[in-house]
Amino acid sequence: MSTIIEAPRTPRERSSKGRVNWEKWGWLYMRLSGVLLLILIFGHLFVNLVLGEGIKEIDFAFVAGKYATPFWQWWDVVMLWLAMIHGSNGMRTIVNDYASHRTVRRVLLIGIAAAAIILIVLGTLVVFTFDPCNTFIPADQALTFCPVN
Amino acid sequence: MPNEAASTLTTARSSSKRPAGTLYRGNTGMWSWVLHRITGVSIYFFLLVHVLDTAMIRVSPQAYDAVMSTYKNPIMGLGETALVIAIMFHAFNGIRIILIDFWSKGAKYQRLMFWIVIALWVIGTAGFAPIHLHNVFTEPQ
Numbered sequence: 358m359s360t361i362i363e364a365p366r367t368p369r370e371r372s373s374k375g376r377v378n379w380e381k382w383g384w385l386y387m388r389l390s391g392v393l394l395l396i397l398i399f400g401h402l403f404v405n406l407v408l409g410e411g412i413k414e415i416d417f418a419f420v421a422g423k424y425a426t427p428f429w430q431w432w433d434v435v436m437l438w439l440a441m442i443h444g445s446n447g448m449r450t451i452v453n454d455y456a457s458h459r460t461v462r463r464v465l466l467i468g469i470a471a472a473a474i475i476l477i478v479l480g481t482l483v484v485f486t487f488d489p490c491n492t493f494i495p496a497d498q499a500l501t502f503c504p505v506n
Numbered sequence: 507m508p509n510e511a512a513s514t515l516t517t518a519r520s521s522s523k524r525p526a527g528t529l530y531r532g533n534t535g536m537w538s539w540v541l542h543r544i545t546g547v548s549i550y551f552f553l554l555v556h557v558l559d560t561a562m563i564r565v566s567p568q569a570y571d572a573v574m575s576t577y578k579n580p581i582m583g584l585g586e587t588a589l590v591i592a593i594m595f596h597a598f599n600g601i602r603i604i605l606i607d608f609w610s611k612g613a614k615y616q617r618l619m620f621w622i623v624i625a626l627w628v629i630g631t632a633g634f635a636p637i638h639l640h641n642v643f644t645e646p647q
Contacts, residue, residue: 388600388603388604388607388608391597391600391601391604392601392604394597395597395600395601398593398597399597402590402593402634406586406590406634406637406638406641407634407637407638410641411637411638411641412577412578412583412586412638412641412642413578413641415574415577416567416570416571416574417563417567417570417571418567420560420563420570421563424563437557440553441553441557444546444549444550444553445550447546447547447550448547448550451543451546451547472554476554476557476558479557479558479561480557480560480561482564483560483561483563483564486564487563487564
């Protein structure tokens with residue numbers, strides 16, 4: 358079997374014109390989301406790990422305080438969507454590069470997509486349905502500022 | 507024609523036993539790509555875990571505080587330091603990739619930009635690691 362290797366600058370042959378070039382949009386997405394993620398993640402790391410006593414201060418009350426404001430809810434949800442899709446697309450690229458067996462590749466790609474969908478849905482629901490007074494806590498351990506039911 | 511194009515990319519043969527170099531192989535372009543992949547995969551797997559540990563906030567204060575206490579363990583503290591160092595390389599080298607793709611002089615300055623990435627990486631690590639390691643290794647309040 359001989360493989361034809363085209364010259365590097367040979368234009369890509371378009372078999373069907375007018376179809377969406379997903380690889381191009383994926384390529385562009387990695388760059389656009391990358392810039393946004395740089396701001397979002399460095400901000401996240403600065404607030405959570407650098408300010409104050411850093412990781413020592415992170416507990417339920419710290420996160421509950423953040424999620425009391427729509428600003429941090431949206432910060433985290435936008436970061437979640439952008440990062441999960443950015444990371445999953447990167448993993449897809451790597452799987453396509455190294456997994457040469459058709460079935461193995463397919464299983465890995467489905468796994469990556471499933472993980473992305475499950476974690477995006479889970480994370481979004483967690484942030485937007487979070488209520489410090491309505492977790493699955495025994496009533497006697499409820500936080501002091503919560504109304505008594 | 508393809509052969510001709512390929513040969514212009516090959517540098518002079520060296521007398522060493524290593525394979526003949528190219529513009530890419532063994533140089534900053536290749537190593538930045540290797541590091542970008544390794545850091546990217548590491549960050550991806552942390553992200554999967556991090557979404558799940560944060561989801562504990564929805565279960566109960568006890569569940570969240572229990573999972574967070576594992577992150578405050580010194581070994582995990584070293585792991586977090588490595589994670590942030592990986593994120594910094596991936597972020598700075600990502601900007602370099604964007605500049606190579608979109609800036610007209612990006613390809614020309616890719617090697618210089620690689621060393622700028624390394625410099626920012628060292629500065630960022632020097633800024634972050636002492637703060638985080640101090641927080642991890644001093645007694646809880």
